Amino acid sequence: MKFILIAIGGAFGALFRYFVSKVFNTHFPFNYIPLGTVIVNVLGAFLLSFVLFSSIERFEVNPNFVLFFGTGFLGAFTTFSTFAYETLSLFLTSPFRALVYFFANLFFGFFAAFFGMVLGRGKFL
Structure with missing residues (x-):
């Protein structure tokens, strides 16, 4: 049953990642x-942090939901492999753009995860 929850969540997460990436890359063309x-990774970092810290410290969350949403959906929604590929592709044409992209993912992803932790815990630290 757990594998099915993860697989279904992963299928939805992958489709949603494709949709969000297409929307942002098509309707908000930012060629730099x-x-x-960046959007899917930052949003995923926030949501995973929020769900996990909420379930640990504030609310009783069904472990199956964490498997479905955290492991399945968000695991497929966020994408380290695409991030790595795009960073290297940018590096070949513009090392500076690659660094901007690399640090944008790290900085905003970490900030989003921190914000998710704060909201999930209901307290700052």
């Missing part, structure tokens, strides 16, 4: 860095 990947 691949904005769609």
Whole structure:
């Protein structure tokens, strides 16, 4: 049953990642860095942190929901492999753009995860 929950969540997460990336890359063309990947990774970092800290410290969350949403959906929604590929592709044409992209993912992803932790815990630290 657990594998099915993860697989279904992963299928939805992958489809949603494709949709969000296409929307941001098509309707908000920002050619300096691949904005769609930054958005999905930052949003995923926030949501995973929020769900996990909420379930640990504030609410009783069904472990099956954590498997479905955290492991399945968000695991497929966020994308380290695309981030790595796009960073290297940018590096070949513009090392500076690659660094901007790399640090944008790290900085905003960490900040989003921190914000998710604060909201999930209901307290700052």
